[in-house]
Amino acid sequence: MDQTTSTTGQPAADxxxxxxxxxxxxxxxxxxxxxxxxxxxxxxxxxxxxxxxxRGEVLVVIGPSGSGKSTLCRAINRLETIDDGxxxxxxxxxxAEGKALAELRAEVGMVFQSFNLFAHKTVLDNxxxxxxxxxxxxxxxxxxxxxxxxxxxGVGNQAEKMPAQLSGGQQQRVAIARAxxxxxxxxxxDEPTSALDPEMVNEVLDAMVALAQEGMTMIVVTHEMxxxxxxxxxxxxxxxxxxxxxxxxxxxxxAPRSERARDFxxxxxxx
Amino acid sequence: xxxxxxxxxxLWEQYDVLGAFWxxxxxxxxxxxxxxxxxxxxxxxRISPIPSLQWVGTLYVNVFRNTPLTxxxxxxxxxxxxxxxxxxxxxxxxxxxxxxxxxxxxxxxAFVCESIRSGVNTVPIGQAEAARAIGLSFLPAARLIxxxxxxxxxIAPLGNTLIALLKNSTVAAAASVSWETSSTMKTxxxxxxxxxxxxxxxxxxxxxxxxxxxGLATTWLSRRxxxxx
Ligand SMILES: Nc1ncnc2c1ncn2[C@@H]1O[C@H](COP(=O)(O)OP(=O)(O)OP(=O)(O)O)[C@@H](O)[C@H]1O
Ligand SMILES: [Mg+2]
Numbered sequence: 420m421d422q423t424t425s426t427t428g429q430p431a432a433d434x435x436x437x438x439x440x441x442x443x444x445x446x447x448x449x450x451x452x453x454x455x456x457x458x459x460x461x462x463x464x465x466x467x468x469x470x471x472x473x474r475g476e477v478l479v480v481i482g483p484s485g486s487g488k489s490t491l492c493r494a495i496n497r498l499e500t501i502d503d504g505x506x507x508x509x510x511x512x513x514x515a516e517g518k519a520l521a522e523l524r525a526e527v528g529m530v531f532q533s534f535n536l537f538a539h540k541t542v543l544d545n546x547x548x549x550x551x552x553x554x555x556x557x558x559x560x561x562x563x564x565x566x567x568x569x570x571x572x573g574v575g576n577q578a579e580k581m582p583a584q585l586s587g588g589q590q591q592r593v594a595i596a597r598a599x600x601x602x603x604x605x606x607x608x609d610e611p612t613s614a615l616d617p618e619m620v621n622e623v624l625d626a627m628v629a630l631a632q633e634g635m636t637m638i639v640v641t642h643e644m645x646x647x648x649x650x651x652x653x654x655x656x657x658x659x660x661x662x663x664x665x666x667x668x669x670x671x672x673x674a675p676r677s678e679r680a681r682d683f684x685x686x687x688x689x690x
Numbered sequence: 691x692x693x694x695x696x697x698x699x700x701l702w703e704q705y706d707v708l709g710a711f712w713x714x715x716x717x718x719x720x721x722x723x724x725x726x727x728x729x730x731x732x733x734x735x736r737i738s739p740i741p742s743l744q745w746v747g748t749l750y751v752n753v754f755r756n757t758p759l760t761x762x763x764x765x766x767x768x769x770x771x772x773x774x775x776x777x778x779x780x781x782x783x784x785x786x787x788x789x790x791x792x793x794x795x796x797x798x799x800a801f802v803c804e805s806i807r808s809g810v811n812t813v814p815i816g817q818a819e820a821a822r823a824i825g826l827s828f829l830p831a832a833r834l835i836x837x838x839x840x841x842x843x844x845i846a847p848l849g850n851t852l853i854a855l856l857k858n859s860t861v862a863a864a865a866s867v868s869w870e871t872s873s874t875m876k877t878x879x880x881x882x883x884x885x886x887x888x889x890x891x892x893x894x895x896x897x898x899x900x901x902x903x904x905g906l907a908t909t910w911l912s913r914r915x916x917x918x919x
Pocket of ligand 2: 488489490609610
């Protein structure tokens with residue numbers, strides 16, 4: 420519990436009484452999806468999804484293109500609406516719109532494939548914006564927090580630059596710091612390294628592994644098997660809008676049970 | 691030759707040409723200010739998540755963009771002032787001037803709105819999603835993230851709207867602002883037909899001199915302030 424308080428930004432008060440010991444022990448359910456359905460027109464992108472992510476758990480979502488992984492992530496942050504079913508974060512169901520939704524979104528950090536740093540603001544302002552405008556933190560405290568987070572992901576010396584002056588790997592690490600600055604309860608990553616040049620992938624994955632080791636609850640859409648093996652508690656395999664298989668990473672990669680997963684893995688492994 | 695020059699300078703003495711231009715500059719300034727405020731509000735409505743607001747914004751733009759300015763200006767005097775008895779100033783000239791400013795503002799607000807919307811289209815959708823993801827609701831996200839970038843992407847079309855507004859300010863004649871340039875020019879022509887080319891030239895050059903710097907400034911600004919992505 421000590422390790423989660425300052426570093427991952429999880430307020431201590433969120434830990435249930437008699438919290439599990441630090442390490443990989445998992446807590447109570449934090450994100451719960453029940454019978455979630457979503458259509459894009461005639462396309463049934465999420466089909467009766469049931470998924471529970473526990474506090475401190477690192478979940479990797481893997482699956483072929485178009486299987487609905489991004490939609491799943493975006494639905495948890497309500498960047499996409501769902502047709503039916505429920506999604507709860509820390510026991511609270513996602514509100515439809517307005518202030519309550521904005522508040523809940525602030526508790527869910529999101530890291531996008533294309534970084535999406537605010538292009539007209541410095542790196543430091545990117546990170547302080549949320550704490551100041553959403554949390555009402557004063558400038559000095561927000562900058563202190565931002566600099567410590569930027570240091571943590573290894574871009575502390577870039578604070579005064581504009582996003583366009585940074586490499587992709589640096590931008591993505593700033594995006595991670597920006598999300599962490601809201602002290603989220605859970606972090607969502609949607610293919611955070613797939614827009615990066617190969618030599619920059621590891622610097623971002625290292626930051627994510629560190630975050631996982633500090634006890635952050637994470638849902639990560641990625642095809643990086645190294646990351647999954649090193650950091651994930653569980654792998655979820657999606658295909659055609661359904662969760663086809665769930666297993667610990669080692670088990671999933673060495674002995675996938677479903678035909679779809681075997682087929683998919685053989686394709687990404689032969690490359 | 692001497693007669694010619696002294697005639698010209700008498701013309702210059704008799705008519706307040708610079709004052710007329712100053713009137714158009716003032717009309718443009720106030721018109722632009724109010725059009726910018728109203729146009730920004732309309733753009734906000736059009737990009738808002740609330741369908742009824744979007745609808746109002748769209749309706750406004752389509753009505754005002756497609757109504758001739760002369761009709762709006764005439765309406766300001768014959769409708770708003772004469773029929774509805776709405777006074778915007780204590781004396782006639784202040785009243786007509788303000789009615790003309792309102793007419794210019796409501797008309798050009800539609801163009802400002804569309805300029806800003808074109809600027810909004812230069813902002814990648816991911817910027818809005820990232821803003822929402824850190825917990826900003828629509829208005830703060832628009833104010834802090836979308837509009838600042840949209841304005842910087844809209845400087846060129848906004849500059850064009852400003853140039854149009856300056857030239858269109860001569861339509862204030864239709865709102866009885868009889869001391870502005872086009873009215874002054876007409877009076878001068880009526881009584882000094884022998885100098886007609888000089889009079890035309892004087893006013894044309896006056897506008898060119900005002901418009902060119904606006905064009906240069908907006909081109910320079912839009913390059914300088916462009917958001918690097
Ligand atoms: N806004 C949208 N409108 C219509 N269809 C969409 C929209 N967004 C996604 N889709 C479709 O929904 C399906 C699932 O998309 P999604 O982006 O969730 O897949 P994904 O698993 O993330 O794929 P990838 O690995 O390519 O990122 C795809 O067929 C996609 O074309
Ligand atoms: Mg995707």
